[in-house]
Amino acid sequence: MAARKTLGESLREHGVSRRGFLKFCAATASMMALPPSMGPVIAAALEKARRPSVIWLSFQECTGCTESLTRSHSPTVEDLIFDVISLDYHHTLQAAAGHQAEAAREQAMKDNHGEYLLIVDGSLPGPNSNPGFSTIAGISNYAMLQEAVAGAKAVVAVGTCSAFGGLPAAAPNPTGAVSVMDIVKDKPVINVPGCPPVPMVITGVLAQYLVFGKLPDLDEYHRPLAFFGQSIHDRCYRRPFYDKGLFAESFDDEGARKGWCLYRLGCKGPSTYNACATMRWNSGTSWPVESGHPCLGCSEPKFWDAGGFYEPLSAPLGTPGNTLLAAGAAGVVIGGVAATLAKHRAATAVAERQPVTVEELEQKL
Amino acid sequence: MSRLKEIGVKVEDGEAAPAEWGNALPILHEVGHGLRQLRETGEPTVIDLHALPFGPGDEGRLFDLLGRGEVEAQIQALGPTRIWETGFPGVWLVDHRNTEDERLALHIEISSVPEILRSQREDIDDAIVRLEACIADPAGTS
Numbered sequence: 001m002a003a004r005k006t007l008g009e010s011l012r013e014h015g016v017s018r019r020g021f022l023k024f025c026a027a028t029a030s031m032m033a034l035p036p037s038m039g040p041v042i043a044a045a046l047e048k049a050r051r052p053s054v055i056w057l058s059f060q061e062c063t064g065c066t067e068s069l070t071r072s073h074s075p076t077v078e079d080l081i082f083d084v085i086s087l088d089y090h091h092t093l094q095a096a097a098g099h100q101a102e103a104a105r106e107q108a109m110k111d112n113h114g115e116y117l118l119i120v121d122g123s124l125p126g127p128n129s130n131p132g133f134s135t136i137a138g139i140s141n142y143a144m145l146q147e148a149v150a151g152a153k154a155v156v157a158v159g160t161c162s163a164f165g166g167l168p169a170a171a172p173n174p175t176g177a178v179s180v181m182d183i184v185k186d187k188p189v190i191n192v193p194g195c196p197p198v199p200m201v202i203t204g205v206l207a208q209y210l211v212f213g214k215l216p217d218l219d220e221y222h223r224p225l226a227f228f229g230q231s232i233h234d235r236c237y238r239r240p241f242y243d244k245g246l247f248a249e250s251f252d253d254e255g256a257r258k259g260w261c262l263y264r265l266g267c268k269g270p271s272t273y274n275a276c277a278t279m280r281w282n283s284g285t286s287w288p289v290e291s292g293h294p295c296l297g298c299s300e301p302k303f304w305d306a307g308g309f310y311e312p313l314s315a316p317l318g319t320p321g322n323t324l325l326a327a328g329a330a331g332v333v334i335g336g337v338a339a340t341l342a343k344h345r346a347a348t349a350v351a352e353r354q355p356v357t358v359e360e361l362e363q364k365l
Numbered sequence: 366m367s368r369l370k371e372i373g374v375k376v377e378d379g380e381a382a383p384a385e386w387g388n389a390l391p392i393l394h395e396v397g398h399g400l401r402q403l404r405e406t407g408e409p410t411v412i413d414l415h416a417l418p419f420g421p422g423d424e425g426r427l428f429d430l431l432g433r434g435e436v437e438a439q440i441q442a443l444g445p446t447r448i449w450e451t452g453f454p455g456v457w458l459v460d461h462r463n464t465e466d467e468r469l470a471l472h473i474e475i476s477s478v479p480e481i482l483r484s485q486r487e488d489i490d491d492a493i494v495r496l497e498a499c500i501a502d503p504a505g506t507s
Contacts, residue, residue: 023481
């Protein structure tokens, strides 16, 4: 396993020309939200990059995140699995089943101990809950996560359930669901929330890890800044209407027809950090606000419990964690302290959410 | 039924120009800066249109403003890449697509020739090897 081919070798073997490779790099830079001038740097890094082993665990989830992943068109999921990563275990996508599947997971964990990337989608019943709420091959989610984390280099929590508890953890949380960062304290955790996350954001985070060989810079909720660094509101093409005070007041009024700002219809864009406004959905076709619906804020902690989707905005009033940003920027492995801090923030965000008026928001921005 | 009638119906004129979001015009200023830089220092500029918050129709409006110039080219490498010089020489549009013809990236490249159109050194190295093999064995029997 140590002698895996580099990506450059793998592509050349498939008869891909240098032009094709440069195009792949240009698309990768665009996907990672990096400036096009980074293309040559990416080319140099990808030339030498070796496919990391990836183990993907699915716990209390709806498979929507995997559905989203398979809609990635740059790279496609086929490119991703065959060229970019070595996906050694994934219930839904792997051919093996039953004992063979679990054997593949154990083999990959043994062969790549300390090096593999662990991806988790779905929340899991916490240590004090009945483990019977969710098991795989008779193993509780909690036990499987603990075992897989022990040999992982880092953990990527894909989707809001895995990152923040999501739907299973919504009140009254019957299964005692917790997020990955509630459990994992001694390994870096990268959260890629969204319900589901934008497909290209999932593949982008993996590509970024491959290209730079290190974990991305993260925000206070452990989200990669490259994709979650700006609010939906700040990147929204309807923002000029907000600035002019032009709002749709109902879904069928003149403002709605003219594409004015959806703030008063409950848009959570100002308090939501995600890449929908620029990366869009369905191969770049559109995104919720473009099709006339307010942002639900699905990539934020506790979004299911944060009030009605069509209620006036409630915004968390916490301040950004500058110390964490600095730690991430320096490439420091974020350990237990940061995880605990981020968890605390996620838990208190809902308590801090208070209705705000347009005027108050204006001052805050 | 009476309530249904209360819903106002407005017939939109299909021929009317689409809404103006105002996001296309500012790009032209950036293109202008890039062109002047190319003229003065020879340094190219690449603008990634994928990263811009365009509304519906903004991209088409930008394409219309830039127009079409004298050169068009298509590359077949991991799917088609369509390249054309806009009505402003030195300003190129580079549209990278995958094998399913879905867009991977859309760039405005401001340079005398887009980088991806040039033959690459690694491919030239490979060409020399293959050409020598062809000369040694034109029929390709071995």
